[in-house]
Amino acid sequence: MISAKIENGLNELLSGANVNIQPSVAELIEKATSRGEAKLSADGALSAETGKYTGRSPKDKFIVEEPSSKDKIDWGKVNRPISQEIFDSLYTKVINHLKAKDELFVFKGYAGADKESQLSIQVVNEFAWQNLFVHNLFIRPTEEELTTHEAQFTILSAPTFKADPAVDGTESETFIIVSLEKRIVLIGGTEYAGEMKKSIFSVMNYLLPEHGILPMHCSANVGEEGDVALFFGLSGTGKTTLSADAKRKLIGDDEHGWSDNGVFNIEGGCYAKCINLSKEKEPEIFGAIRFGSVLENVVLDDKTRVPDYDDNSLTENTRAAYPIHNIENIAKPSMAGHPKTIVFLTADAFGVLPPISKLTKEQAMYHFLSGFTSKLAGTERGITAPEATFSTCFGSPFLPLPATVYAEMLGQKIDEHNAQVFLVNTGWTGGEYGVGKRMELKHTRTMVNAAIAGQLNDIEFEVNEIFGLAMPKAIEGVPSEVLNPRNAWSDPAAYDKKAKELAHLFRENFKKFKYVSDDFVQKGGPIAE
Template sequence: MNSVEVANELKELLKGKNINTQLSVPQLIEKSIIRGEARLTVDGAIVAETGKYTGRSPKDKFIVEEDSIKDKIDWGSVNQPISAEVFDNLYVKVLNYLKEKDELFVFKGFAGADKETQLPIQVVNEYAWHNLFCHQLFIRPTKEELASHQAEFTIVSAPGFKADPAVDGTNSEAFIIVSFEKKIILIGGTEYAGEMKKSIFSIMNYLLPEKGILSMHCSANVGEDGDVALFFGLSGTGKTTLSADSNRKLIGDDEHGWSDNGVFNIEGGCYAKTINLSAEKEPEIYNAIRFGTVLENVVIDPETREPDYDDNSLTENTRAAYPIHYIDNIVTPSIAGHPKTIIFLTADAFGVLPPISKLTKEQAMYHFLSGFTSKLAGTERGVTSPEPVFSTCFGAPFLPLPATRYAEMLGEKIDKHDVQVFLVNTGWTGGEYGVGSRMKLSYTRAMVRAAIEGKLNNVETKQDQIFGLHIPTQIDGVPSEVLDPREAWEDKEAYDEKARYLANLFKENFKKFKNVPEEIEKKGGPIV
């Protein structure tokens, strides 16, 4: 099928009598409950369960190998190629499947708060609660914008359609397939709503760099003086938590672009982890769970409908999706100036990286390319305990282009805007996972605030003897023994052994980068 044929098939689907377009939040909540897709909580949110797919399914994600993009994509285990024939056959099957449904739900909106580069999108959903999720997570159009809206990319989501790998050419019953030429994202076999969010992010990670704009997997906030801070990190490292600061205004919690004019949010909502959520530790997120919020895989009391955020019986990856205006301190529109501070967040399951360290330009590039963290339980299917992983640019699962493309753009912006960069470990201290403890959020907040406020720009530091990182010797509100990870371990020799082990993992991982300036590896990486 060519692009015109694909578009015509979609138009025929959208003419059906079963189509519900741009329903309001109350309408979608009613539909979700009446159809048995979700339940109402005591707070007025709805909660849905996603079955066995409680996180992303990266082995089931593909990009159609098309002439216009095949020489640009960084093909491999992350960006798996699939043929146009496989896509076409599945596309027809999915559309025929959806035509038979009593109701379908369509959302029209945007990705990108910058009007000059905004991407018009639409989402066709089998489930009403999925459509509500998209309504809350993407940028909602005004009446005037809706009247002239012409989607450039369309998500077609049919979680009830299960692929047959032997016949359909997939790896399992689930599939997430992107066709850049036909401008379709085809999703089936998985009820996990995050696949829709991350598919649009992947699209933007291809389109924005082509326009000279750096796309970033990060959260962002801004102070009263216009000082912007970025927080890079994978799911579970604290991006959403740390950027939701009552003293600063939130730009966005997960996905941003950085143009010549400054930073802008790609989304119109937040997708926060809720495991162990409490009003005391994370009041902004806790208070955002209200009428219109979508909870995923959160266990609720069957009678009182009270959520139990400590219950991980369905998954560790419990989530809340809500529009960004449910947070009190936000920037409207979600646009700000150039960052002064960048925070790289890592959840170190080995417990050997400092809780905070200042990075030189070379170290910043090294750690951005390395993207070290730990996969946390539930963020991907099959992950039940933390696993060390190197995720390039803190977002490898969502980057269609070679990592060096994003790294070069970031390096140029750090230089141009004289940005201070810090590495923050929100993982373990006093020992590795199972022995030590998770870093206290109150300590992390104190360190991050000190960095953002410029209090660490000229402080005394000492250099870590294994990783070469520069550790501040004193930060208000943080015990000095916490700042030095070696001092937090009772067994110092065990610390040295584990730290050297991780340092070697860094060095081995960095060998995969072929076109990186030699000084970044020599001056930015571990020194032993």
């Protein structure tokens, strides 16, 4: 419950003469360029640099320890507690900091395309370009909806306010603090816009399960026959790329809910990685970057202002944020029925997992809880080269509740709707990172399309001897030597050694799930020591 002091401070802030509520796209672009926040690229996108913070800061993220939620939160390295006293003190400082600004920009909108579970939000920004970012990423209200809009959650974003850890109780100058009781998110010390997007996703991951809705870190699309496919995976594994398919309507590229009504997008836009982006390989995303879009840390030519998507001098984590309607082939509204195909995406830097494998129910639960991938450079501060990581449910940084809550909900929905689950490796083949090569996107697309079309239901499989995964022996359009990763290595013994090394990491990671059925461990995990 919001205290009178908190509510009064927020009302006073929003009623200030310096506040621009729901500015237009054109206004925000004018403000951002005239204030020196960003530049206009040759394609009309607003291009901003975020300084030293070019990715999320997970060690600076906290949840306030409050009576109404503290017994529900899965406290630990991801969900780190912070006191109400620290939050209240920083809240006052952030409010005063924002009041002193010449101009503020306020976006009012929604999270969740399904109106039965929709969350109304507002975001207060000191940067015009960041307000354009949230305008693109969240669901924009109609003129009629705006007249009755009452925010249930507020983000206060103050990038130029830097905390003093010795005084403010933070880990660094940066902080992302969520108060579930006061329904406020405080962000300071970082200009990386993704913190706003992911904060609301974390909030939805807390709220939706209470209503029997599974929140998911996945992309989703739907075919002409109403066949829905989900793509789970962490940043850089291909969620956005693979879900942007000219032959299927895009529901959303990153965050969804699965209710009794089906699947719905939580957002109103896309936040695509654009390092090495090209019109030839990813035409939908390339074409979506135009007037009104936001580029983050993409290098522009000084004279022509043409983006150089191959330049990683600022970060590997270059981004484009655009409203979902910039993609031509989308579901309207961003909702569809129940999924028949679920794809778990992983970018395996070990180079040992099959490019595609069909999972049993136990394997699906095991790999969902494991959430293995390789964390790619630039996605988080301090990551300079790919490294193996296990992110529970392919989204542990954003899950306030125990992982088993989400896993059990997924298992129930797989059973209820008879969904087929596949594990797809978009990472390396023929050797580990630095030796092998990245999976070819055209091959991955072909395999995924075959899975969605049901072409892998009645074909011949062989079993990977170390992971127990069922691998197709042949898929039209994909070289047969690619399908079995052991055959793609020049030295099969080296493959076995590296595969067993990864299998060991899987087992060690899974030990943290003390209350999971033995079936998932014995039937779902690696089979060879």
